[in-house]
Amino acid sequence: MMVxxxxxxxxxxxxxxxxxxxxxxxxxxxxxxxVVGQQRLAGCAADLGVPxxxxxxxQRLGARTLVIGVANRGGVVPTSxxxxxxxxxxxxxxxxxxxxxxxxDVPQVAAAAERCGRRLFDVRHPPDTLPIATGRKRAGQRLxxxxxxxxxxxxxxxxxxxxxxxQRGVAADYRATxxxxxxxxxxxxxxxxxxxxxxxxxxxxxSPDNDAAHWDVVEGQGSLFHPSFAGxxxxxxxxxxxxxxVVCHEPTRTTMRGVDAPVPAIRAVVExxxxxxxxxxxxxxxxxxxLNTAALTDxxxxxxxxxxxxxxxxxxxxxxRDGVGVLVDEMLA
Amino acid sequence: MMVxxxxxxxxxxxxxxxxxxxxxxxxxxxxxxxVVGQQRLAGCAADLGVPxxxxxxxQRLGARTLVIGVANRGGVVPTSxxxxxxxxxxxxxxxxxxxxxxxxDVPQVAAAAERCGRRLFDVRHPPDTLPIATGRKRAGQRLxxxxxxxxxxxxxxxxxxxxxxxQRGVAADYRATxxxxxxxxxxxxxxxxxxxxxxxxxxxxxSPDNDAAHWDVVEGQGSLFHPSFAGxxxxxxxxxxxxxxVVCHEPTRTTMRGVDAPVPAIRAVVExxxxxxxxxxxxxxxxxxxLNTAALTDxxxxxxxxxxxxxxxxxxxxxxRDGVGVLVDEMLA
Numbered sequence: 294m295m296v297x298x299x300x301x302x303x304x305x306x307x308x309x310x311x312x313x314x315x316x317x318x319x320x321x322x323x324x325x326x327x328v329v330g331q332q333r334l335a336g337c338a339a340d341l342g343v344p345x346x347x348x349x350x351x352q353r354l355g356a357r358t359l360v361i362g363v364a365n366r367g368g369v370v371p372t373s374x375x376x377x378x379x380x381x382x383x384x385x386x387x388x389x390x391x392x393x394x395x396x397x398d399v400p401q402v403a404a405a406a407e408r409c410g411r412r413l414f415d416v417r418h419p420p421d422t423l424p425i426a427t428g429r430k431r432a433g434q435r436l437x438x439x440x441x442x443x444x445x446x447x448x449x450x451x452x453x454x455x456x457x458x459x460q461r462g463v464a465a466d467y468r469a470t471x472x473x474x475x476x477x478x479x480x481x482x483x484x485x486x487x488x489x490x491x492x493x494x495x496x497x498x499x500s501p502d503n504d505a506a507h508w509d510v511v512e513g514q515g516s517l518f519h520p521s522f523a524g525x526x527x528x529x530x531x532x533x534x535x536x537x538x539v540v541c542h543e544p545t546r547t548t549m550r551g552v553d554a555p556v557p558a559i560r561a562v563v564e565x566x567x568x569x570x571x572x573x574x575x576x577x578x579x580x581x582x583x584l585n586t587a588a589l590t591d592x593x594x595x596x597x598x599x600x601x602x603x604x605x606x607x608x609x610x611x612x613x614r615d616g617v618g619v620l621v622d623e624m625l626a
Numbered sequence: 627m628m629v630x631x632x633x634x635x636x637x638x639x640x641x642x643x644x645x646x647x648x649x650x651x652x653x654x655x656x657x658x659x660x661v662v663g664q665q666r667l668a669g670c671a672a673d674l675g676v677p678x679x680x681x682x683x684x685q686r687l688g689a690r691t692l693v694i695g696v697a698n699r700g701g702v703v704p705t706s707x708x709x710x711x712x713x714x715x716x717x718x719x720x721x722x723x724x725x726x727x728x729x730x731d732v733p734q735v736a737a738a739a740e741r742c743g744r745r746l747f748d749v750r751h752p753p754d755t756l757p758i759a760t761g762r763k764r765a766g767q768r769l770x771x772x773x774x775x776x777x778x779x780x781x782x783x784x785x786x787x788x789x790x791x792x793q794r795g796v797a798a799d800y801r802a803t804x805x806x807x808x809x810x811x812x813x814x815x816x817x818x819x820x821x822x823x824x825x826x827x828x829x830x831x832x833s834p835d836n837d838a839a840h841w842d843v844v845e846g847q848g849s850l851f852h853p854s855f856a857g858x859x860x861x862x863x864x865x866x867x868x869x870x871x872v873v874c875h876e877p878t879r880t881t882m883r884g885v886d887a888p889v890p891a892i893r894a895v896v897e898x899x900x901x902x903x904x905x906x907x908x909x910x911x912x913x914x915x916x917l918n919t920a921a922l923t924d925x926x927x928x929x930x931x932x933x934x935x936x937x938x939x940x941x942x943x944x945x946x947r948d949g950v951g952v953l954v955d956e957m958l959a
Contacts, residue, residue: 426854427854427886428853486821488819488822489817489821490854492857493857494854520759520761520826520864521759521761521827522759522826523826523860523902523905524858524859524862524864525822526857527860528858531856552760552761554905569856
């Protein structure tokens with residue numbers, strides 16, 4: 294598993310708006326104590342509310358890694374970023390990126406890393422030394438967030454559950470399975486970038502044996518009902534062997550992202566997940582539903598949460614509006 | 627999709643027994659008309675019953691590709707093979723291999739291919755330009771062989787069904803998803819070597835739109851019940867969107883290969899496959915069971931076939947002993 298050195302300097306480049314900088318915002322929201330500042334180029338329209346620093350100033354404040362916290366059109370490294378990235382390497386920082394293009398494939402950056410003895414982390418591209426899954430039951434507790442679709446809040450639900458558990462004094466670790474989560478957590482495996490034969494094995498490696506009372510909170514990917522990605526979701530379910538799952542759902546969405554297919558019912562996702570998950574953990578259970586109600590008014594959001602919970606007889610909340618106390622109550626019950 | 631030029635010279639190296647040459651045997655069994663001969667080195671203990679030829683003699687008889695028809699310990703290219711492989715390239719043949727080690731990573735062989743302008747096909751390593759699956763229903767008919775486990779006869783059942791369809795005058799193509807099948811068919815995609823995000827997309831690319839009455843017969847991989855590989859099996863099921871499935875089973879096996887898990891009941895595999903397959907093809911149905919009874923006596927095999935078919939109320943056969951007529955009858959019914 295990749296482990297990225299902290300603290301971070303978050304690089305926002307020339308982000309055209311706050312949405313383009315959402316990876317950086319996620320790092321500040323969930324791991325703010327690991328961020329010494331941000332670096333912005335001319336024209337940057339995003340602001341994470343942390344100190345503006347040069348790479349060398351950040352290094353003097355203890356920063357170990359420059360993290361690219363901005364998404365770019367096509368996932369490439371623009372020419373205008375090359376000089377500041379080289380300067381960061383020269384200042385003694387590693388660089389971590391979730392862009393499609395590998396830093397290692399940008400000649401100027403690769404050469405500077407080599408010259409300065411710094412590391413480049415291309416977190417979308419997992420190591421190629423992962424094991425085949427064994428199906429062996431591991432010690433410790435695991436929760437997996439699953440979804441009715443892609444991009445419904447599985448990552449944030451998992452991070453919120455980790456935080457709530459830790460606030461209650463329960464040992465817990467968020468386990469990242471996608472590029473943004475890896476940059477937030479500083480470690481993880483981009484499960485959808487793993488060769489298919491090794492995807493379940495990667496999920497096993499991600500949440501190793503642990504103390505009996507410890508919880509790994511694994512970030513879900515895709516959906517068992519998504520025709521493009523269900524295989525990834527199933528490999529992650531089998532390899533994570535969760536004791537508990539939370540189903541994540543966006544109540545205003547009618548069509549799955551990227552395909553011409555309806556969003557499945559939450560109940561169908563619960564049933565399918567438990568039926569398939571029993572293969573590697575017969576004790577799997579659903580501990581609730583996390584709704585992403587960002588598109589609803591306060592009153593409509595409240596009604597959606599109440600109606601969904603009542604209809605399914607399961608704890609239900611919007612992690613952003615309500616916190617995840619009801620889910621964690623059920624996990625620990 | 628890789629397409630390998632035929633006819634073939636099958637290279638057996640110094641195969642220590644007939645089992646080590648089973649890829650070569652498969653090519654002769656299923657595509658014998660495309661084989662001009664075999665090349666054997668000193669100490670080879672296998673014989674495919676076709677003419678022994680040098681690379682240059684094979685080339686004069688029309689051969690276009692030397693296919694490595696022997697499995698080797700660890701999947702590597704032994705030093706003793708390098709000279710004959712270089713000679714084949716110099717004689718004007720391409721080389722195709724299903725070994726783990728890439729021919730392209732053997733410096734002597736790679737240099738000779740470059741010098742002679744010949745192609746190297748490393749069929750375990752799929753192209754990295756595959757699409758994300760769309761879930762769009764394609765024209766034409768498709769059958770997928772699925773399994774209660776790995777290595778239960780899915781490839782041979784699919785090849786036998788292709789042959790039976792063609793003998794009845796039905797347009798049909800076997801679609802290979804593993805290295806041996808690709809070498810037999812001369813084309814295909816090693817689905818388990820595809821990056822997980824693209825596995826269903828690879829399956830879609832493998833069986834493109836076709837005439838309404840045409841059948842693609844897709845080689846299955848793994849099992850929906852195998853904790854190491856179920857994600858691969860599900861991606862293949864969704865991307866293949868089969869109209870018909872055949873469940874393959876080895877009746878003497880009690881534990882799944884490589885893991886400490888029981889072999890599932892055939893009925894459970896039928897039900898799970900249909901339930902999950904409906905996502906991309908609501909008309910999916912099971913047309914029968916193919917038993918691999920190689921480990922049984924004739925009378926025990928007959929009894930297993932009769933009892934299994936009766937118990938499930940499905941057509942049942944051993945493709946090797948009985949042919950697949952009963953399965954094809956049901957496909958075309």
